[in-house]
Amino acid sequence: MMLELIRKRRSCRKFTEEKLTQEEIDQLLKSALWSPTSKNNRPWEFVVVDNPDTLEALSQCKPHGAAFLANAPLGVVVLGDPGKSDVWVEDCSIASIMMQMTAESLGLGSTWIQVRLRLDEEGNTAQENVKTTINAPDELEVLGILAFGHKAKEREPYSEDVLLWDRVHFGKM
């Protein structure tokens, strides 16, 4: 059931060394490529990375929150083309969460690594570091990187207690 998958999905930053199968990778990518986009513009591009040196380089794109990518078996860089859609951020975000939920449905772990609007220690943009590493063309923007792999340990699913029902308003605020 979808709600149960949503409750169980927790960010996973420690993976086993087991590689993903080609079938698993294909399923992740299908879920992205079947994602809804504004005006059906499909402004995204996905770069699948399993080379350890490339993953290591990507893990250094920003000082915090990306280091664990070096030890992940797979990363998917999510890029958008602002020339194809003014809402590429939304479209790329939807494709990203679709992949994360598909990973959960396959028993795999994942974490979103934010790249857009982030800087490295020298003040360069994290996106420039990522684009250089993967040879991305100038016109594309990087939303983020998703790390995927087999979970090294299971995390506690969310409980009913953490639901912020006070953020839900009916009719008027």
Ligand SMILES: Cc1cc2nc3c(=O)[nH]c(=O)nc-3n(C[C@H](O)[C@H](O)[C@H](O)COP(=O)(O)O)c2cc1C
């Ligand atoms: C837009 C966005 C950006 C995020 N960026 C990072 C990141 O750069 N590094 C990281 O380790 N986790 C990142 N996360 C994961 C969040 O820290 C995580 O989803 C949040 O703490 C809730 O935990 P949960 O995913 O286990 O429910 C990001 C999540 C989102 C939705």
